[in-house]
Amino acid sequence: TMYPESFFKELEQVKSDIEEKIAHKFTTCLANLYRTGNDSNGWHSDNEKELGRNPVIASLSLGATRSFQLKHKTDSSQRFNIELPSGSLLIMKGTTQEFWKHQIPKTKKHVGERINLTFRTIL
Template sequence: MKSEIFNLPDAELEYFPNFLNTEKADLLLDKLLKEVPWQQQNIKLFGKEIPQPRLTAFYAEQGISYTYSGLQLKPNSFSTELWKLKQATEELSGFDFNTCLANLYRHGNDSMGWHADDEKVLGKNPVIASISLGGIRRFQFKHKTNKDLKESIELQHGSLLIMKGSMQHFWKHQLPKTKKEVAPRINLTFRKIN
């Protein structure tokens, strides 16, 4: 499968624009929109509790939990579709995953601010495999110390983005709001929690 490699300092970033064909991606998007137990949790921002600007669901192998931004996520068992996607992602990337955080961005106002996936439970150099379904959104990166280093990518329907190496130590990423008319987007992020 053809991929694009981004030559970023202190990072490894590989993008597969056609990880899933359009028919498979359409079917999966429709099924996940209907069947995932989406929820909107409150997060603390500057001392205030506000609703998270997207919906989420967490899937994990038995006995695994995940906490980020003060949220304790209760795991669901992997569905057949998500398990198959996990296996396909592992086969392509050469890495093992035991969790999936699903995010639903309902419209352009749903977003994810600047952050790095660098929690201790993810290990020293975490690998994050991220599948995009639905509306095309711009995904942005910026280096933590060199302000001149920035990158962005339009994440296509059915694509897979793999962030690895020391990327989470040196780079932050975000999915910003957009005023453009955009279809709902699901993002499936596979990780390994130790």
């Protein structure tokens, strides 16, 4: 069970800046800490029913650069690798979650800590 906390002032400002930039309102933020290259997030889609159909998800990377990988669910020839440096904002929307999976893979390279703030709208 998750127990949400209120947005603190600085996080509310980050959320507001992103909302203004992409013209979408968010209700939640999930924070993930990647301590080393061993910390990862395997292949998945953000398709929880609470997010509704075709959710908009804004992912802000802070700290070490990590690879973000996308692969199509039925066409294995469609794969992408995107490097996410500190300060990068990745937006997933439309049918992304319906047709694609994504991950932050493990890496043997020495990488520093990375915090990922993922803004979502819970219906």
